[in-house]
Amino acid sequence: MKDLVIDLEAEKNEILKRYRALLRACKSTMQKGDKRMIRKAFDMALESHKDMRRKSGEPYIYHPIAVAQIAAEEIGLGTTSIVCALLHDVVEDTNVTLEDIELEFGKKVAKIIDGLTKIAGVFDTNSSLQAENFRKMLLTLADDVRVILIKLADRLHNMRTMEFMPRDKQLKLSSETVYLYAPLAHRLGLYAIKSELEDLSMKYMERETYQLIKRKLNEKKTEREKFIKDFIEPVRKVLEGQGLHADIFGRPKSIHSIWNKMKKKSIPFEEVYDLFAIRVILDSSPENEKADCWKAYSIVTDLYRPNPDRLRDWISSPKANGYESLHTTVMGPRGQWVEVQLRTKRMNEIAEKGFAAHWKYKESTTDSGLDQWVQKVRDMLKNSDMNALDFVDDFKMNLFSDEIFIFTPKGALIQLPLDATALDFAFEIHTDVGASCIGAKVNHKLVPLSYKLQNGDQVEIITSGKQTPKEDWLNFVVTAKAKAKIKSALKEEKRKIAEDGKEILERKLKSLKITYNSENIHKLSYYFKLPSTQDLFFNVAKGLIDMKDLKEYQTSEKVVENKPQDKIENEQLQSLVRSIKTKDSDVLLFGEDLQKIDYKLSNCCNPIPGDDVFGFVTVSDGIKIHRTNCPNAAKLMANYGYRIVKAKWTKQLELAFLTGLRIRGIDDVGLINKLTTVISNDFKVNIRSITVDSDNGIFEGSIMVYVNDTEHLDNLIKKIMQVKGITSVTRFDSPIEKAS
Numbered sequence: 001m002k003d004l005v006i007d008l009e010a011e012k013n014e015i016l017k018r019y020r021a022l023l024r025a026c027k028s029t030m031q032k033g034d035k036r037m038i039r040k041a042f043d044m045a046l047e048s049h050k051d052m053r054r055k056s057g058e059p060y061i062y063h064p065i066a067v068a069q070i071a072a073e074e075i076g077l078g079t080t081s082i083v084c085a086l087l088h089d090v091v092e093d094t095n096v097t098l099e100d101i102e103l104e105f106g107k108k109v110a111k112i113i114d115g116l117t118k119i120a121g122v123f124d125t126n127s128s129l130q131a132e133n134f135r136k137m138l139l140t141l142a143d144d145v146r147v148i149l150i151k152l153a154d155r156l157h158n159m160r161t162m163e164f165m166p167r168d169k170q171l172k173l174s175s176e177t178v179y180l181y182a183p184l185a186h187r188l189g190l191y192a193i194k195s196e197l198e199d200l201s202m203k204y205m206e207r208e209t210y211q212l213i214k215r216k217l218n219e220k221k222t223e224r225e226k227f228i229k230d231f232i233e234p235v236r237k238v239l240e241g242q243g244l245h246a247d248i249f250g251r252p253k254s255i256h257s258i259w260n261k262m263k264k265k266s267i268p269f270e271e272v273y274d275l276f277a278i279r280v281i282l283d284s285s286p287e288n289e290k291a292d293c294w295k296a297y298s299i300v301t302d303l304y305r306p307n308p309d310r311l312r313d314w315i316s317s318p319k320a321n322g323y324e325s326l327h328t329t330v331m332g333p334r335g336q337w338v339e340v341q342l343r344t345k346r347m348n349e350i351a352e353k354g355f356a357a358h359w360k361y362k363e364s365t366t367d368s369g370l371d372q373w374v375q376k377v378r379d380m381l382k383n384s385d386m387n388a389l390d391f392v393d394d395f396k397m398n399l400f401s402d403e404i405f406i407f408t409p410k411g412a413l414i415q416l417p418l419d420a421t422a423l424d425f426a427f428e429i430h431t432d433v434g435a436s437c438i439g440a441k442v443n444h445k446l447v448p449l450s451y452k453l454q455n456g457d458q459v460e461i462i463t464s465g466k467q468t469p470k471e472d473w474l475n476f477v478v479t480a481k482a483k484a485k486i487k488s489a490l491k492e493e494k495r496k497i498a499e500d501g502k503e504i505l506e507r508k509l510k511s512l513k514i515t516y517n518s519e520n521i522h523k524l525s526y527y528f529k530l531p532s533t534q535d536l537f538f539n540v541a542k543g544l545i546d547m548k549d550l551k552e553y554q555t556s557e558k559v560v561e562n563k564p565q566d567k568i569e570n571e572q573l574q575s576l577v578r579s580i581k582t583k584d585s586d587v588l589l590f591g592e593d594l595q596k597i598d599y600k601l602s603n604c605c606n607p608i609p610g611d612d613v614f615g616f617v618t619v620s621d622g623i624k625i626h627r628t629n630c631p632n633a634a635k636l637m638a639n640y641g642y643r644i645v646k647a648k649w650t651k652q653l654e655l656a657f658l659t660g661l662r663i664r665g666i667d668d669v670g671l672i673n674k675l676t677t678v679i680s681n682d683f684k685v686n687i688r689s690i691t692v693d694s695d696n697g698i699f700e701g702s703i704m705v706y707v708n709d710t711e712h713l714d715n716l717i718k719k720i721m722q723v724k725g726i727t728s729v730t731r732f733d734s735p736i737e738k739a740s
Helices: 002-029 034-048 062-073 079-086 098-105 107-116 129-141 146-160 167-187 191-205 207-219 221-241 255-265 286-303 345-353 355-361 369-382 388-397 422-429 431-435 471-475 480-511 518-527 533-541 547-561 565-580 633-639 671-682 710-721
Strands: 246-252 276-282 326-331 337-344 403-407 413-417 437-442 445-447 459-463 588-590 599-601 613-617 623-627 644-649 657-666 687-695 698-707 726-732
Touching: 002 034, 002 062, 002 079, 034 079, 034 098, 062 079, 062 146, 079 107, 079 146, 098 107, 107 146, 146 167, 146 191, 167 191, 167 633, 167 644, 191 207, 191 255, 191 345, 207 221, 207 255, 221 246, 221 276, 221 286, 276 286, 276 345, 286 326, 286 337, 286 345, 337 345, 413 422, 422 431, 422 437, 422 459, 422 480, 431 437, 431 480, 471 480, 480 533, 480 547, 518 533, 518 547, 613 633, 623 633, 657 710, 671 687, 671 698, 671 710, 698 710, 710 726
Parallel strands: 276 337, 599 623
Antiparallel strands: 246 276, 326 337, 403 413, 437 445, 437 459, 588 644, 613 623, 613 644, 657 698, 657 726, 687 698
């Protein structure tokens, strides 16, 4: 008992120590009365969470304090945000209500906390609770961006302290983070937080790769530091000689970005050369910033030869999230490319602290890219008939994309995401211009609507009063605004056609002597496998469902009427079991209690025993198995975490699983023969298909083979690598499939 008292005493001291550290972090932004407000919020949080503990066994209050600390130190937020961060979980997890908070801290704080509180209750099965929560949070973003910034701080602390959580929770949170929160941090200019969120997600989703890259980075650390020192010295000397004061240092690339480069270029770690970037931060007065950056650029490129294709000037036209910097890639002293980033102290603070620093430096006259972006989110939210999942997808699409700058005929500048088309530009100008657009002139040349715009294009839109939005437009527009407007126009068009279909169906049912009521209409929709009654009316109007189909429905209904209900249900159950029965049904165990359940292996990532996998409960196809690093995994877990089940391979009879290998090498006589001999004869593996392409002496092939598990596959890869002329062998997935 005595130990417990000492323990509680120690915890009490630790809580106070952490609270004092938080106050120190807030010092720079504090004004009169702020300390009292923070103390009040701290006391309320301490009291509300007093009996709660985290998964690690620590007092729960450690978490809100840590979130407030991140908000203050790493994002640079002020007192209102600190108060909200301390109280962000009280409404969701304790008896405190929003009314209590409004009474104590005012309307503003209550509104932000409401935006941070998850929605309780059940939704329509086609929707997703996670997507609805995300949408709710964004609704508040339109009024107050602090909601998102506190949410990011909350997510960052949860990710930093996730080792005590069950594996399936780790996967779900990591997927959601990499799918939505890291892109959000990127969009708000919080690069340090974005990189850390991506690295932490990878730590749990790609455990082995993460540890491998981490280990290799540490091995080369001393060598790398010496290289950076040798590179920096001459630059520092010349800058000082020219009267420019600067901090120069090497910044390592994040593990996630190194992994991305390895995947994109299909290269091993040893061939990734830009493992770090050199950053030059100039101490410049506001009026000399631009000139000083270009002066420093000319000094660096006098010392080291630049790569002419790798100059990025975000000083003349900053990114939409306010990021300003000058990037170039130069040839270093040992024959390797080095990225150099040049910026001033002010630009660096905006790059590190993103949105919060942006407000600090903002001139009231300028309309920044961030304001425009928040305005775009508001426009998207106005289109409220959108399904939450579509909304999250469209929103995400515009988070990560790089910008291109397009000019109107009068020379006004419009920012659009990379790959935007002439039609996106039309919708960006005005919804009516987009809806009636029939073509465009780019740099005075006529182009189709689907033409992809290039940086610096000047675009003039041609419209016609007879034009209306078309279904196939959705295939090539990329901005969320254009997608949303086209979808709502098509919905309206469909609704009008469905109205006519309703009358036609009523007449046809009358002639078949079937009563027109909601029960029969729903039965008809189910019979024709249509998602809604509106689709039924639409198909009738379009002539896709005619009298013959309706007569067939009538006949099938009569057969069903003569069968007892329990027999029908039994038959449906039997057919469902048959449809998801597969020959390998007991190689996997599911759930916390590891039961045997029927499943299907998904085509998008072809899992094989030994892969880290999870089960996904589909609406119509039973349980599907995906690899945790499947191209679809992040999206499925981020949107449908509640439909994910834990899955584990059991040691099982020798079954064969299909997987693909991509092989590259130097073309040689008899290379294919050697390959097939190794695979079929020496290794006794069946080949299902082989496609080969040879181009100027470079051989590239894809082989689909049957293997037993990951160990079997790794041995096969090692064996193929021993064939003379082969330079790389990588496993590949099938194309991305849609979640069902």
